[in-house]
Amino acid sequence: MKICMKKSQLLVSSALCLFSSFVFAADYKVSNQADYEQAVKKLSAGDTVILANGEWKNFEIVFKGQGTKDKPITLKAQNKGQVLLTGQSNLRLAGEHLVVSGLTFKNGYTPSNSVISFKYNDKELANHSRVTEVVIDEFSNPDRFESDYWVALYGQHNRFDHSFLRGKRNKGVTMAVRLNNEASQQNHHLIDHNYFGPRPVFGSNGGETLRIGTSHYSLSDSFTRVENNYFDRCDGEVEIISVKSGKNQIKNNVFFESRGTLTLRHGNGNLIENNVFFGNGVDHTGGIRVINRDQTVRNNYLADLTGYRFGSGFTIMNGVPNSPINRYHQVVNATVENNTLVNVENIYLGAGSDSERTATPKNSSFSNNLIINQNNQSPFTLLDDISGITFNNNLVNFKPTQIKQGLVQQELNLTQDANGLSVLRNTSVGAKLERVLAKEDTGPTWYSKADLAKPFNSGKLISIKPADSVLSDTLKNAQSGDVIELASGEYIARKILAVDKTITFKAANNANVVIYPQRSSLFEIQNKGSLKLDGITLSGRYSPDSSGNMLIRTQKWGMYNNYQFVMNNSKVMNLDVNHSYHFFDAGARSFADLIEVTNSEFSNITGDLFRLNQETDDLGIYNAEYVVLKNNEFKKVQGALLDLYRGGTDESTFGPHLAMHNNQISQVGSGKRNKLQASIRLHGVQVSVVEDNQFENSALIKVEHTVGDPITVIRNNEFAKTKAPKAVELVFDQAPTATIEDNEFK
Incomplete structure (x- = not known):
């Protein structure tokens, strides 16, 4: 009887404990x-x-x-x-x-x-x-x-x-x-x-x-x-x-159109497996970069990647002998196997080889990988001794050149699997993925992944005609993405037009539109703002008689949103009421994804045109990622046409980039206040292509290389009464690496 009582008490006690855990x-x-x-x-x-x-x-x-x-x-x-x-x-x-x-x-x-x-x-x-x-x-x-x-x-x-x-x-x-x-x-x-x-x-x-x-x-x-x-x-x-x-x-x-790489920067024994990289041909899309010991890169799928050097589709680095902990440790015992690379433009081996990074990869293997390029060109670039990498049974559709063994050229017939990936059936070579993660499989289901950015010309059309304060009033009430269409006539801008949204000012069809600013600036691109001008004439005739006017500028502080400035089929004239009247000035810590000017004319300007030179603390910071100048005419500009500056020796960025094609440059850069004594200065610019331009009676082009294997091409230009371009290396003791060729001098 006592035993039964004890059992009953134990059961009751357990039940009470269980009950209390819910009650409390x-x-x-x-x-x-x-x-x-x-x-x-x-x-x-x-x-x-x-x-x-x-x-x-x-x-x-x-x-x-x-x-x-x-x-x-x-x-x-x-x-x-x-x-x-x-x-x-x-x-x-x-x-x-x-x-x-x-x-x-x-x-x-x-x-x-x-x-x-x-x-x-x-x-x-x-x-x-x-x-x-x-x-x-x-x-x-x-x-x-x-x-x-x-x-x-x-x-x-x-x-x-x-x-x-x-x-x-x-x-x-x-x-x-x-x-x-x-x-x-x-x-x-x-x-x-x-x-x-x-x-x-x-x-x-x-x-x-x-x-x-x-x-x-x-x-x-x-x-x-x-x-x-x-x-x-x-x-x-x-x-x-x-x-x-x-x-x-x-x-x-999944890495979708992401510029850069998955980088094994420090540390050993990491596994990179079953990842997918979709570049879709976007600039600087990369894949995987290998550094250090005992890394395994297996069964990854990489497609349509355009990156190069440290940002290439696949990279194996050189190291520093006896490297300090914060530099580059030698690649040892890396295993790279069963990966698929489709239309990957660049594979760099021994990347970063220089007087410091001399430790080449060792005891590493590159096996059973599938590498296909539609152009049938080899993506490999060998930058040092790669005898420490063993190549075995890699199938390719191009003729191996530098790597003589372990790359097997075949006619490869790819098919698409259930994920839409290119695969080679009935073989153990290349990546095999059961499922590719979809965007909707990630994040909270209740929060939209739709893009927030409003591109140019994505809103409504607002038509206006000349009237007092019509520009500022219309801009204030417009929404991001709207297009303000101007009828023929003269528009007086009595206020600085604050651009804090994505906005386009466009001349109506066959309209003759002239805007005259009456302040030190016409447009100020502010945070969250982007500006496009199409078919507009801008004249400084009624600007204040003051030195240092700026027709277009960014706000002076607080721009943490990247912006764009685009101008097409427009004219800028008579910025000459006083000295140093500049066209475009990027403030410190502002950053443009794109500055693009096409089919436009600039004349009679006492200052500079594009001042992208404010980040002078030399920490690898700069003001614009892409600068595009095509089919323009620049004449009678006392200051510099372009000052594009990226100081310091940091190697973590891809830009700036300059594309300058088919422009006519006459009497540019020779004013006494142009301290650069150049029509164009490119300091630390990573990619510069200056082609098919005509320079007449203008200051020279100055190129100042810093770090990052910059690509500079100046060719097929005509220079009349203009000094030849000059390139110097500011960091490495070597001959200038700029390509300056096929130019004509008169």
């Missing part, structure tokens, strides 16, 4: 920050804090607690996507078994060094915790060079998944795995099913999308897994993913 798990719904602060003081395992729908402005969330595997502590939105963290907001979490979900960060920026941090301070980290279905959208510091992370992973065994990160415009890695101390090393984090949306070109080092470790801790192992993520046009800099630690796995990800 509490939900706290809070609607303001004060209520939240009270709720988090009460949290225990299994509890949930629910943020009420609405805007939470300037909310620095601290989420700490001690959950368990079976009973995590949760912080979530009342409804996913309807809790907006705005202003200067962020999130720090610390403790064990925490879960955060459904939050959206927009319309602001973090006041600290990260938007989401898996630590409260250096001693209190998060472990076994998860952040899921979170959005960080255009949440960038307005100072482009104020650095921060959007997500900083510390601790161990954490997961970041099904989230949306788009539009980081200021300096700093979008997501960083930090290995600063032992508590964050060998962390076994999982980063999966995230949508890494477009990251614009940054124009300097510091624009990576994902970094795992840093050079200081690169000989430590991280064991981080990066799986099933979609990298959509992540263009920040040459490294999309920068791996700087050991024993990581990068698997099953």
